Amino acid sequence: MSTAIHERAQRVAELLAARQSKMATAESCTGGLVAGALTAVPGISAWHCGGVVVYRNETKQALLGISPELLSDPGPVSEVVARAMAERVLAIIPEADVSIAVTGHLGPNAPAELDGVVWLAVGMRKGDRSADVQVRKLRLPPLGRLERQQLAIEGALAFLAESLEG
């Protein structure tokens, strides 16, 4: 894990502890690596619940109830699907107050308009049944898939930290 990722994971852990908030993850293109980065922080099990890895569309539907219609149009790499992932993971993990969702197309063979696009969503539980969700769109530079994946992890942890600070 890169130093940048580890530092950002530590910052997220500090902010969660300060707020006494527990978090959950919903990851597609980062495949579990945002959740995994957090486990490098000692004591994080007080604040990090876990989450879901929804790498395939069928699994986005099975675990999070994302509808086939949305996954078909606008498709999985979209603001609406990122929002739904952030909301739904809070619904299925009742002890979590905060969520981070990541869905993107890291390439290769992406359509030009989606190449390197990553949608991030941070959910903050309002009540039992609803969440405030903020979104951010990243456009990653033309790098290899794994380099882009590292940038997506960094971006997700940075967005989460900013949201927790705000």
Place this chain on the structure above:
Amino acid sequence: MSTAIHERAQRVAELLAARQSKMATAESCTGGLVAGALTAVPGISAWHCGGVVVYRNETKQALLGISPELLSDPGPVSEVVARAMAERVLAIIPEADVSIAVTGHLGPNAPAELDGVVWLAVGMRKGDRSADVQVRKLRLPPLGRLERQQLAIEGALAFLAESLEG
């Protein structure tokens, strides 16, 4: 990611492709890093569904329905909980045929009898409602938490590959 982990992830991907099997993960102490290691293999989205990260006990219960009784006795680091994780993740991800579950105590501050113990379970779907499950117990050497985590990831991928070859 270490070369050993990457090579084992590639071997798992080859075996899944040869069997036309899709897989799912259920991770506690590895925190999403087994799922994440698989995403380094190009084209893996054909065979890797995703899965769950159940870092906290409450989340093991919420996402996988592991009972509070089992989580209390014998506790989350046990053969019975590893088995249940491997079975339940197949139940909630219908398109997956194969699962790998990982639960362990990487330290520090583990009770002596659990220090460095990792239970692995591989599930193979038999029918719609049941799975054959094989288990393996690892006893990791006295290393730091992150070094032990890397060994747990390697061990999980190795056990999965052996099960797919068998």
